[in-house]
Amino acid sequence: MPKSKICIRKICFSVETVKRLSLYLRDLRKLAKKKIQFISSNKITQLLNISPAQFRKDLSYFGEFGKRGVGYEVEKLIKKLEEILGINKEWRIAVVGVGRLGSALLRFEGFSKFNIKIKTAFDIDKKKIGKVINGIKIEDVGNLERVIKKEKIKLSLICTPPQVAQDITNRLVSAGIRGILNFAPVALKVANNVFISNVDMACELEQLIFLLNNER
Amino acid sequence: MPKSKICIRKICFSVETVKRLSLYLRDLRKLAKKKIQFISSNKITQLLNISPAQFRKDLSYFGEFGKRGVGYEVEKLIKKLEEILGINKEWRIAVVGVGRLGSALLRFEGFSKFNIKIKTAFDIDKKKIGKVINGIKIEDVGNLERVIKKEKIKLSLICTPPQVAQDITNRLVSAGIRGILNFAPVALKVANNVFISNVDMACELEQLIFLLNNER
DNA sequence: TGGCATTTGTTCCTATTTTCACAAAGTATA
DNA sequence: TATACTTTGTGAAAATAGGAACAAATGCCA
Numbered sequence: 330m331p332k333s334k335i336c337i338r339k340i341c342f343s344v345e346t347v348k349r350l351s352l353y354l355r356d357l358r359k360l361a362k363k364k365i366q367f368i369s370s371n372k373i374t375q376l377l378n379i380s381p382a383q384f385r386k387d388l389s390y391f392g393e394f395g396k397r398g399v400g401y402e403v404e405k406l407i408k409k410l411e412e413i414l415g416i417n418k419e420w421r422i423a424v425v426g427v428g429r430l431g432s433a434l435l436r437f438e439g440f441s442k443f444n445i446k447i448k449t450a451f452d453i454d455k456k457k458i459g460k461v462i463n464g465i466k467i468e469d470v471g472n473l474e475r476v477i478k479k480e481k482i483k484l485s486l487i488c489t490p491p492q493v494a495q496d497i498t499n500r501l502v503s504a505g506i507r508g509i510l511n512f513a514p515v516a517l518k519v520a521n522n523v524f525i526s527n528v529d530m531a532c533e534l535e536q537l538i539f540l541l542n543n544e545r
Numbered sequence: 546m547p548k549s550k551i552c553i554r555k556i557c558f559s560v561e562t563v564k565r566l567s568l569y570l571r572d573l574r575k576l577a578k579k580k581i582q583f584i585s586s587n588k589i590t591q592l593l594n595i596s597p598a599q600f601r602k603d604l605s606y607f608g609e610f611g612k613r614g615v616g617y618e619v620e621k622l623i624k625k626l627e628e629i630l631g632i633n634k635e636w637r638i639a640v641v642g643v644g645r646l647g648s649a650l651l652r653f654e655g656f657s658k659f660n661i662k663i664k665t666a667f668d669i670d671k672k673k674i675g676k677v678i679n680g681i682k683i684e685d686v687g688n689l690e691r692v693i694k695k696e697k698i699k700l701s702l703i704c705t706p707p708q709v710a711q712d713i714t715n716r717l718v719s720a721g722i723r724g725i726l727n728f729a730p731v732a733l734k735v736a737n738n739v740f741i742s743n744v745d746m747a748c749e750l751e752q753l754i755f756l757l758n759n760e761r
Numbered sequence: 762t763g764g765c766a767t768t769t770g771t772t773c774c775t776a777t778t779t780t781c782a783c784a785a786a787g788t789a790t791a
Numbered sequence: 792t793a794t795a796c797t798t799t800g801t802g803a804a805a806a807t808a809g810g811a812a813c814a815a816a817t818g819c820c821a
Contacts, residue, residue, distance in 0.1 A: 350751075369769090396768085396769075397770080397816035398768050414754060415755055437746075508756065522760075526750075534742075535566075535567040535570075540724065540740045544738075601801085609800070611799050613787045614787035615798070766819080767817080769814105769817095775809085776809075788798100790794090
């Protein structure tokens with residue numbers, strides 16, 4: 330399959346670029362906390378295992394944000410990156426499947442920092458439905474379409490068992506969901522106007538095991 | 546930075562190949578469950594969004610496993626892939642940080658299926674130390690080096706807050722850990738004989754948000 | 762002001778990854 | 792056995808990503 334390529338106004342770049350923007354943003358926020366005002370591409374990438382040229386090139390797809398001889402103004406670049414990534418406004422998301430992982434995510438405080446608000450959660454288990462975790466009410470998965478549509482939610486996390494993940498995906502998409510972060514170990518099929526990102530812990534671990542197993 | 550490349554006996558391939566092998570294995574297991582005996586590169590990759598040529602080339606780095614005109618014997622290929630990945634023997638791992646995510650992982654049943662056994666967990670919280678979750682006793686993080694060495698554990702998950710992740714990493718490595726699956730949102734620095742794999746939910750979500758925000 | 766030191770933005774080149782395309786090998790059928 | 796299909800394994804080509812290197816800006820200091 331061709332690596333997914335993103336083109337905006339004749340400028341094309343890969344999703345890898347976008348992922349790196351997130352990393353840059355994370356480190357810039359740390360720098361801002363330390364009251365550092367300016368940073369060069371050299372210094373910021375030392376922390377990240379990315380080449381300075383890569384950093385500059387990634388940014389160049391979106392404009393010119395630095396000052397020659399000086400570097401980048403930390404606060405300004407943070408603002409710009411938040412704008413580019415689209416996290417300068419609030420995003421409301423849903424979580425489907427409130428098992429171990431799902432409930433850990435409902436309580437995860439990392440999201441709100443990035444303007445991501447879990448608005449609703451769904452489960453099939455009658456014992457869980459109606460409960461409130463971290464201010465989020467667990468809804469009957471039977472009401473999935475209705476709630477998603479009503480709340481106009483466009484992003485969802487899937488934390489269900491793999492057997493039902495595709496069915497849930499179909500229902501989410503038909504209700505208007507356009508982006509899915511999938512934790513179920515299964516390759517989901519969707520129309521190509523829906524974006525999927527997979528978090529697959531078994532794959533990551535197997536990769537590490539392979540590396541350890543094949544040293545030298 | 547150069548993409549990490551793996552070379553075994555003059556044959557070189559990328560980590561991406563290894564990740565795909567995991568995906569192939571997962572789907573092959575599903576096929577085996579359905580009692581399907583043979584599968585062609587064409588059919589198996591239809592499920593996965595990967596090209597048939599890619600599948601064949603990925604396998605070709607490790608040998609010839611198919612039969613022309615027929616395809617691949619499912620059971621045999623599963624065995625081969627398990628061997629290649631190194632998951633035909635048991636891997637004992639540690640978990641550092643038993644917060645929401647850490648404790649979800651301690652209870653996660655997906656690991657044991659792949660010969661991955663969580664052997665020990667560490668936390669700093671006195672209230673958690675000594676507790677047993679899913680048969681795994683939570684140890685004082687002060688004993689980290691001692692336990693890791695005694696148990697000869699080579700792989701660890703890090704589920705701590707980001708501020709302490711680098712310190713924990715240093716201690717793990719000095720105790721003999723060679724592979725780390727990092728859930729903390731921070732870029733860890735290690736010697737290049739230690740392998741790191743990052744699971745970064747915020748990055749994944751930000752990527753989806755970017756895509757939704759820049760359609761058309 | 763002029764010269765030196767930095768650092769960006771970008772072009773061009775190199776390395777890597779993916780795909781194409783086809784010979785070789787196997788199956789099925791008459 | 793001959794012929795028509797399938798499907799693999801792989802070298803070569805195409806596509807993509809990464810990095811070196813340098814002109815253009817900017818700051819600093821004498």
